Amino acid sequence: MTSITLPFQIAEKSAVGWLDLIKAGVNIAAPYPHGTTLKQAQEAELKALATGKPVPRPTLTLEAQVVKNVAERWRISPAILWGVYGRETNHGANVKASSTGAVGPFQFEPATAKEYGYPLGVNENGVTSLLGFEMQASAAAHLLAANGAQNVSKVKSPAQRTKLLEEAIAAYNTGSRHGKPEYSLAQVIAAGKGFPAAFSNSGGTAKLEKEAEEGEKYPTKVEGSALEKFGELGITLILILAGAILLIYGVAVAVRPREKALQAPMPKLEPWDLPVG
Secondary structure (H helix, E strand, C coil): CCCCECCCCCECHHHCCHHHHHHHCCCEEEECCCCCCHHHHHHHHHHHHHHCCCEEECCHHHHHHHHHHHHHHCCCCHHHHHHHHHHHHCCCCCCCCCCCCCECCCCECHHHHHHHCCCCCCCECECCCHHHHHHHHHHHHHHHHHCCHHHHHHCCCHHHHHHHHHHHHHHHHEEEECCEECCCHHHHHHHCCCCCHHHCCCCHHHHHHHHHHCCCCCCCCCCCCHHHHHHHHHHHHHHHHHHHHHHHHHHHHHHHHHHHHHHCCCCCCCHHHCCCC
16 A cells, blocks of 8 residues: 655555545544543554544644644644634534534635645544644644734734734634624634643743733744844944044044144244334
């Protein structure tokens, strides 16, 4: 059989057509045991699909690890992607087709699914495939990134960062209410409360909420590095020094003619130069 490459670069010769197997329907076993790593879960699913055995049910912890990985791949906040997952299907607890035809854990409509590589026919009545979930989470992260979320780390202004995220969230969920977004950035933050801080470089949703209260709603404050700050200070000092030099030079130029005049010797007067009384 031919080898295939899976989302996390796992190759399994005996699992050709794993996505087709998932779409055909898989028997679901008990959840993965506590402490199961993501790689172990992926390998277990591949083995179960290849042998026709029941696939263990993904846990929220494993799903959070998937969300972290794909969010970082697309350079967006993992907590934001987790919050979108929460708003769309309550983290997989309410997965069903919407009135507009959106399906799966991240609720993609068919046209958008085709554009972003979101697999249809997978996880449409609950999250049963971790491998399928990875592809769907990656498509959701891609959609958010394409609508501006990827640019948040490139700007320093808190207001700008918030605006970019609000636009990305609005673009993601516009269309169900006469073209108006169904939920806001603040609601995404609230829906992401269950995201483990340990999985997020940005500190999870606890930090998101704290910065929202401070008016800085994006999870990661973009600060300049120490080198950048030193460079800015150096430029400021150079400008001040240059200004001082120009001032001193200007004063010197203005004073020099007078100094020369004062230093000039008095002309010697001859007797005939004296006035006659």
